[in-house]
Amino acid sequence: MKRNPLTIGIGVLLIIIFALWLCVFQVRQSEVVVVTTFGKVTRSLTEPGPYLKAPWPIQSDHHLDQRVQNFEDKFTEGLTQDGFGLLTSVYVGWRVTDPKTFFPKFAGSAKPMLEAERGLELLLGHAKTAVTSGHPLGAFISPADGGNQFVEIEKQILDAIRAELKANNYGLDVDFLGFKRLALPESVTQNVFERMTSERQLLINRSQFEGEAEALKIRSEADRKAAEQLSAADAKAREIRGKGEAEAAKSLSVFQQNPELANFIFRLEALENSLKDRSTLIFDQSTPPFDLFRGASTNLLKK
Numbered sequence: 001m002k003r004n005p006l007t008i009g010i011g012v013l014l015i016i017i018f019a020l021w022l023c024v025f026q027v028r029q030s031e032v033v034v035v036t037t038f039g040k041v042t043r044s045l046t047e048p049g050p051y052l053k054a055p056w057p058i059q060s061d062h063h064l065d066q067r068v069q070n071f072e073d074k075f076t077e078g079l080t081q082d083g084f085g086l087l088t089s090v091y092v093g094w095r096v097t098d099p100k101t102f103f104p105k106f107a108g109s110a111k112p113m114l115e116a117e118r119g120l121e122l123l124l125g126h127a128k129t130a131v132t133s134g135h136p137l138g139a140f141i142s143p144a145d146g147g148n149q150f151v152e153i154e155k156q157i158l159d160a161i162r163a164e165l166k167a168n169n170y171g172l173d174v175d176f177l178g179f180k181r182l183a184l185p186e187s188v189t190q191n192v193f194e195r196m197t198s199e200r201q202l203l204i205n206r207s208q209f210e211g212e213a214e215a216l217k218i219r220s221e222a223d224r225k226a227a228e229q230l231s232a233a234d235a236k237a238r239e240i241r242g243k244g245e246a247e248a249a250k251s252l253s254v255f256q257q258n259p260e261l262a263n264f265i266f267r268l269e270a271l272e273n274s275l276k277d278r279s280t281l282i283f284d285q286s287t288p289p290f291d292l293f294r295g296a297s298t299n300l301l302k303k
Helices: 005-023 099-106 112-132 150-167 186-257 259-274 296-302
Strands: 024-027 031-037 040-045 049-052 059-065 069-072 076-079 085-096 172-183
Touching (some): 076 112, 085 112, 112 150
Antiparallel strands (some): 024 049, 031 059, 085 172
């Protein structure tokens, strides 16, 4: 019985499609693919595109997301170096770096990425506890002594978790890590508030002391400059007084030669000084220097 060529063609096409479905797989831009042969990892593929493999059960392809995975760990409590309880939660970004090592580690799980995240969270809890116990509470919440040490503590936790991942050969790495939340247990909140108040009072006292010391320094400097200026002014006054006395001594020798002339000149100067401003004077002609006017009216009438 002759077969219809169309039927034969469709059958051949279906066989080809089925063979391609068994032997060809696609690697996407955002993933890495691990190929296993009889359950053992034989190669990993990161470049996007189509690839060939032997059909199942000889070979199998396992697709893993190679993008950075984010998660936030649980709010857990640890003890600080000075014995205070502290609740912490961190956010983490991680990714697969060695698929050949990563896949066998979590191959028993239906969701290896989720299983890896759970294992990473356990390691993270140990790292947080160890690092938290090495710092006092003030390093997390106090602005004293240069501020809190968030960045340094985060780096220590990151270094600790990376060391654990490398030692346990997880095939993944943490790209970033940071504190998401911090809180204090209710049992220690009051003690912490009292300690924070004490620390701030110390800052206030230190600022007041520094301000008083600076004020004393400024006052001392001002007093020193004032003393220097007064000393310079006193010296200048003595110099001027000395010059005046020297000039007076010269005039005195001249006046001693003619005392009447000197008396007359002094009286004229005194009269001139009293008449500098526009004024009306009522005076006694017998009182110097106004006695100069005595007889002046008589002399004017004679003229």
